[in-house]
Amino acid sequence: xxxxxxxxxxxxxxxxxxxxxxxxxxxxxxxxxxxxxxxxxxxxxxxxxxxxxxxxxxxxxxxxxxxxxxxxxxxxxxxxxxxxxxxxxxxxxxxxxxxxxxxxxxxxxxxxxxx
Numbered sequence: 001x002x003x004x005x006x007x008x009x010x011x012x013x014x015x016x017x018x019x020x021x022x023x024x025x026x027x028x029x030x031x032x033x034x035x036x037x038x039x040x041x042x043x044x045x046x047x048x049x050x051x052x053x054x055x056x057x058x059x060x061x062x063x064x065x066x067x068x069x070x071x072x073x074x075x076x077x078x079x080x081x082x083x084x085x086x087x088x089x090x091x092x093x094x095x096x097x098x099x100x101x102x103x104x105x106x107x108x109x110x111x112x113x114x115x
Contacts, residue, residue: 003072015072016054020065033066034058035110040070042108046101049073049094 001019008014025032033056043050051070060066081087 017051017070017072018063019068019070020063021067022065026065029112030066033068035112037068038110042103043098043101046103048098048101050098 001017004016004018006014006016019036021033037053037056037058040051040053044052051073053068053070055067055069057063057067078087
């Protein structure tokens with residue numbers, strides 16, 4: 001996964017993420033790239049805080065591997081948050097928003113059953 005800086009036609013900088021799926025995914029779950037693409041579209045439709053899908057190369061024609069391009073979310077990983085309670089509340093709020101989104105169960109039939 002790489003963050004890539006680009007310039008728009010107006011000259012403004014724009015950051016995107018390029019995610020190439022490697023050997024593990026090709027061997028164990030070759031459809032993961034397309035599933036992630038579909039899921040990101042559902043999250044975008046519900047206006048949830050998630051990367052926005054920009055480009056899909058499911059066959060790996062451009063980079064030799066299945067590849068997905070998305071927007072880059074602002075922020076940094078919080079490996080050791082200073083205020084653990086506030087961090088946990090923020091995480092719980094984000095998770096609750098995703099799980100309460102009005103997405104029909106049938107729309108999620110492409111996801112792998114994790115049970």
